[in-house]
Amino acid sequence: MNIVEFTCRDIGMDCSFAITGSTDSEIMKKFIDHAESAHNISVLTADVIFKVKKAIKKEAKSRNSDHLSGDNGDPAHVPDPRGD
Numbered sequence: 001m002n003i004v005e006f007t008c009r010d011i012g013m014d015c016s017f018a019i020t021g022s023t024d025s026e027i028m029k030k031f032i033d034h035a036e037s038a039h040n041i042s043v044l045t046a047d048v049i050f051k052v053k054k055a056i057k058k059e060a061k062s063r064n065s066d067h068l069s070g071d072n073g074d075p076a077h078v079p080d081p082r083g084d
């Protein structure tokens with residue numbers, strides 16, 4: 001899964017509201033919601049949309065880390081000795 005995080009700060013707004021989502025459009029949708037209720041922006045300008053998309057792309061790249069799981073399952077799983 002590719003979770004992307006976006007904050008209003010990423011586009012230069014003085015707001016620490018963070019949005020997470022797995023796709024650009026999911027984040028964009030949530031941001032439009034937030035912009036409307038928190039910033040009184042009912043219509044995003046092309047400039048804002050461009051900045052948001054750019055910020056999302058940047059985040060997605062910097063978070064492209066591999067799974068570094070060193071867990072080998074359950075090596076010493078002892079069955080419950082209690083029985084009848």
Ligand SMILES: [Zn+2]
Pocket residue numbers: 008013015016017034038039
């Ligand atoms: Zn905000």
